[in-house]
Amino acid sequence: MSTDHPSGWITAADVARKAGVSRSAVSRTFTEGASVSPETREKVQRAAEALGYQVNMLARSMIQRQSNLVGVVVKGFDDPFLQSLLGPITHHLALRSLAPLLMDASEPAQLAKSLRHLLQYRIAGVILTSGTPPIQLAQEYLRLRVPVAMINRAPDLEGVDVVNSDHFEGGALAARTLLASGARKLVFLSSASTTYSARVRGEGFVQALAAAVQRGAASLRHFDASGATYAGGFEAAQTLLADTHNRPDGVFCANDVLACGLVDGARRQYGLQVPADFQVIGFDDIPMAGLSAYGLTTLRQNVDALAQSAVACLAERMAEPDMPSRTLQLPVALVTRATSRK
Amino acid sequence: MSTDHPSGWITAADVARKAGVSRSAVSRTFTEGASVSPETREKVQRAAEALGYQVNMLARSMIQRQSNLVGVVVKGFDDPFLQSLLGPITHHLALRSLAPLLMDASEPAQLAKSLRHLLQYRIAGVILTSGTPPIQLAQEYLRLRVPVAMINRAPDLEGVDVVNSDHFEGGALAARTLLASGARKLVFLSSASTTYSARVRGEGFVQALAAAVQRGAASLRHFDASGATYAGGFEAAQTLLADTHNRPDGVFCANDVLACGLVDGARRQYGLQVPADFQVIGFDDIPMAGLSAYGLTTLRQNVDALAQSAVACLAERMAEPDMPSRTLQLPVALVTRATSRK
DNA sequence: CTGAAAGCGCTTACAG
DNA sequence: CTGAAAGCGCTTACAG
Structure with a gap:
């Protein structure tokens, strides 16, 4: 315990004194790739350890x-x-x-x-x-x-x-998956004030569907939720699924929270079940998607x-x-x- | 643009020069409560703005x-x-x-x-x-x-x-709530490697139940999940709810994820519904608790x-x-x- | 490899 | 209120 440092902060000078070397030597010991002899380094490290010295990153960063x-x-x-x-x-x-x-x-x-x-x-x-x-x-x-x-x-x-x-390939994958499993009336659900990611996901989805839509084998609709949130998805269910005769049978959601909101909204408001009544695919694979209450099919980001x-x-x-x-x-x-x- | 600073970093000296004052004056202008005349401050601020000067926090922090x-x-x-x-x-x-x-x-x-x-x-x-x-x-x-x-x-x-x-009062509140709503076979669900918070919650729960247990009006059990997680709760459901004749009718969980796991476990493994078959109260009020898939009664932390x-x-x-x-x-x-x- | 010296950008007594 | 000077704890040419 050096009594001249009641504050407890030890400086390189303290270590240098104790180790019997210069401040430069101390600095070098703690600098990656600097040239110090093994003996000097040893002495410095011993002294530093004894004193509890640590480089002041503020000073180092300032210099550098x-x-x-x-x-x-x-x-x-x-x-x-x-x-x-x-x-x-x-x-x-x-x-x-x-x-x-x-x-x-x-x-x-x-x-x-x-x-x-x-x-x-x-x-x-x-x-x-x-x-x-x-x-x-x-x-x-x-x-x-x-x-x-x-x-x-x-x-x-x-x-x-x-x-x-x-995101593009993710959207395309969602499209292909829904198509392959028999969905024909497809919807891309996102929100008006959307992000770049969501936009590209939608583009991938649309593009992968283009041919099928062209030849009349599938229909595609874009629906904007009030927000890309759970609440947004929940609300969207109300409008999106209102028309009994023209319900979508496959919905790709811009992200997972939106998808979970949609699933819950469909359950509460219309008693619809997924995937019996319609299929849903989300994006992200957040923890919520894996809950047994949802079991959401989704695109996992790494x-x-x-x-x-x-x-x-x-x-x-x-x-x-x-x-x-x-x-x-x-x-x-x-x-x-x-x-x-x- | 001062050509002597191709790096783009402006120092107090640059500002001082431009404002025609000392470095001290610049420093004071940016130091809370330092004494600078309004005119000097004005000059410095103008120069600083023009140059895009910002205090180097590394240097300031080192000094201080x-x-x-x-x-x-x-x-x-x-x-x-x-x-x-x-x-x-x-x-x-x-x-x-x-x-x-x-x-x-x-x-x-x-x-x-x-x-x-x-x-x-x-x-x-x-x-x-x-x-x-x-x-x-x-x-x-x-x-x-x-x-x-x-x-x-x-x-x-x-x-x-x-x-x-x-936490103590929260646990007690959970106990009183379950008791008041008719639950008699009570369980505190936490995990073996528990935290301080969970422990105190349990203590509050137990203590508030003590009198009722004493006079035989209620029973109390402590059950340890494999972890204070969703998976832990899900698994716990299997053991905890196995005995058809002696099922708990009120479970207080050390936290919300545990509670959601329990609810889902009960649904999937035994087809039990909450609160029809048993009541559940969690702790924290995380976003998950508010999902319509759970609608978890819980103690909200602020x-x-x-x-x-x-x-x-x-x-x-x-x-x-x-x-x-x-x-x-x-x-x-x-x-x-x-x-x-x- | 090593140490004395200069310097990083700032703040803070100090004297005026 | 103001500026010159010292000093914060470090790194880095520089000379040896």
Whole structure:
């Protein structure tokens, strides 16, 4: 216990004194790839351990003009899919000694402030997840060469890496599955204020159905729920299933919560059963989809791969800021449960 | 555009030059409560705006030996209740210009490293949520006078503030509700490796039932699921409800996921309906509880108040490190839905 | 490999 | 109220 540090914070100078070396030697011991003799390193480590020394990341980051912090910007915290992304993101950042600095961007106005706020910490990069508002502000990041990676967003910003699930193929898969199991009156259910992901899912669905529709073998309708939420799906059931004589027999929902809402709405409001009365396919494979109360057939996104890729993009761009921007496309998998027929 | 800063990072010196003042003046302009004349402040702000200057928080925090970062330590990311806490915590931190640095502590071994890692950022405090492993390491925080606040944990560490929902009263409320609605064969369902919260809930339940049990008006059993999860509840249904002649008619579950699992297990495995065949009460009021597929009667925790209080404790202790530690108790509310009778 | 020195961008007594 | 100066804890050429 050095009495001159009642605060308890030990500095490199303390360690240097105790180890009988220079501050430089201490610094080198804790710097990846710096040249220190084994003996010096040993002495320093022993002293550091005894004193409980830890590098002050604030000082190190200041010098290096870059911290180990990565901004993670999410829109609200109540979307189950986004929630499932948080764990893997944290995990994969940790594997590279990076730590997530969380930011909420529920309001677009807030986003600008949040992004600017993050800059004050000289963050190593930022990850924007789907749903977050459009960001002209990414421009500022690009100018400052702060790596930006986006998950499930339109790849429309040069210099920004984006990692997407293959929403288009997912939508097409849903179409083929429903068709193959006999559905003919098909609906794509999403919401008016939709996201990029949902839009592309719909496009894949529509396109895969085009031929069948053309030759009159199937019909297709697009229906907008009041929101891409459980409540939105629940309400949508009321209108969508009202007409007894012209009910859809296959509904592809832009995401799982919407689908679960639809299923529950159909049960409560019309006593309809899935898949007996109509089939439903969702998207995401959130925990809710697997509950025995739903058994939702859905397209699973690989959240771990999504997170890992986004972090990898960030890391590579940290090493090489000017590399051309990439767009990764990750496969989705059909998970067949109870709401669709074989 | 100052050509001597191709990197884009503007420093206080740049602003000072442009505004024709000293670096001290710039610093004061951006320091709460520092004395600057309105004219100087004006000049500085104009220059800062023009240049796009922002304080380098890394440097400021280094000087002040404290950052605006608060460590938020969670155990895994898949507990719905903990997920619902993340938003409010982030929100209330932001209101005080603090930002959450996320840390996963799924493995106890990891926790020690994580907590030490956080120290490197000279965090302003740390919030430990329920479920995180026991932390002797909090000792190190106390020594360094880093404020620690815990949510839904045993208040057994002097110097650490803890904010709890009133689990005991919640359990008691569940007991009274079931009793009043005619249940007589009661069960408390939790899991063997339980948390502090669950334990106290059970105690409240048991105590409120004691008199009735004593005079033979009710029976009480404690049943351990394999885990406090949906799957745990689902499995528990099999054993718990097997004996046709001695089925419980009222089950209080340590949390909502467990309760939903039980309800689904009862449906699938025995075709039992809730509340017709037996009543169920959960705890937390996570989104799942409100789904029409469950309509779970439950005790709602006030996540916003929990988060706000924890952040407030942290802030107050930042101002006064040596204040005696507090234990706050926040009320829970019975939310009556379909799984219990009036 | 090593240490003395300069410097990162800021804040904070200090003297005026 | 203001500026020159010292100092925070670190890293990094630089010279040896």
